[in-house]
Amino acid sequence: MEFRSIRSGELQMWSELCREVFDKETGREHGDSFLRMAQNDPWKEQNSILVAVDESRIVSTVQIYCRTTMVGAQAIKTGCIGGVCTNPAYRGQGLTTRLLHNAIDIMREQDIPLSMLTSGIWSFYERSGWENVDWHWKIANFEVDDRVLEAFTVRPVRMEDMDAIKILYAKHSRRFNGPIVRDRDDYWSRNIQMENKPCWVAVDHNGDLIAYVWLYIRDEDQYSCVIEYGEAAPGGRILERMLNRICLAYGWKTCRLRAQSGVHFDFGAAETTTYPGIMYRLIDPIQLQDERIATTGQLIRYLNRHNKPDRSDFINWDHDNV
Structure with missing residues (x-):
């Protein structure tokens, strides 16, 4: 041998x-x-x-x-x-x-x-x-509140958003232990795949991208798992407001949301698992x-x-x- x-x-x-x-x-x-x-x-x-x-x-x-x-x-x-x-x-x-x-x-x-x-x-x-x-990991039962008016626009990602997402990733990931430093464009283009994984962004009134979320979506039972998330300023309840718009886009009134514990949301976790x-x-x-x-x-x-x-x-x- x-x-x-x-x-x-x-x-x-x-x-x-x-x-x-x-x-x-x-x-x-x-x-x-x-x-x-x-x-x-x-x-x-x-x-x-x-x-x-x-x-x-x-x-x-x-x-x-x-x-x-x-x-x-x-x-x-x-x-x-x-x-x-x-x-x-x-x-x-x-x-x-x-x-x-x-x-x-x-x-x-x-x-x-x-x-x-x-x-x-x-x-x-x-x-x-x-x-x-x-x-x-934590699982939350998210209920849509369509009365919430976002102070930003929530929409599906576009190819022209990727440069802003790269910057946001670099800034957001420094707050944690574990994330890989993605400092090469060819890693993003070859390894970070957009197809079949819904990605949504939040854009403020100045046109600046302030958050993004990649999701795994299972429409038949209204289940969603956060694959990746990043935000410019933590603590602003951005993910919660993004989920309102995303769920409404799928026609959901509720969502069973799964995310790593480091993904913060204010609506509370129903279960936690290690x-x-x-x-x-x-x-x-x-x-x-x-x-x-x-x-x-x-x-x-x-x-x-x-x-x-x-x-x-x-x-x-x-x-x-x-």
Whole structure:
């Protein structure tokens, strides 16, 4: 068995392994999404896809997505782990564990002090040093009040809004731990997809975009999930007023709204839930403001310090999940 980085000409073989494994495990077709993600990643590194090869056949893989994330109001270079899979015939041999340890070595060599991943099998990654941060969600029963007069216009997004959304994202995301720094236009154009995900914006009387919200909409039971949200000035009940207009556009009088705890709204949550599965591992010590973080456990405690079920300072947007 050979453990190494992927070579030129092997990308198609690698993507087919990912597609076959994830199609079977998730029950949905991924098509060429793994290939497109690898080709479109503006921060891709030559050795970021690690593979286990048996007689010229890729049988296991781990991918490192090089990113920068906000932690403690600082931009920290981060290695996001994704595309972890093994051919079923080769499982139980520790191939993925070996590749994960190789990924840690590579991140250390590249001065990447932090690693994160999302997974439903967190016990597996805990054995290699990743730990869960609390990921809080809330569900609210929103009732439309069509008597509310917005001090701004609410409408579907247009392509010409994207420059303003980029600026708003950069400003809003700095308030949280977790968001990825999107400082490249090609990341926005290739990875932040607008189709099939309704996006609405709020524009003030001066024509300035003051908020945006991406939603997953399920019309049959009037359910909506916030995929991403940003606002220029927090605390102005903008999301509540936007929802009034959005629900009316769909012909709804009520809405079952789901959002991460960091998305603030004033109409109260009916339920709160905490999920495991957002995991971090400290590769090397980092300095956050006046605190030196030397262990993964210390990092998790730092991230959870102001991370509460009702209102959190931790966000992981759906658009950035790898």
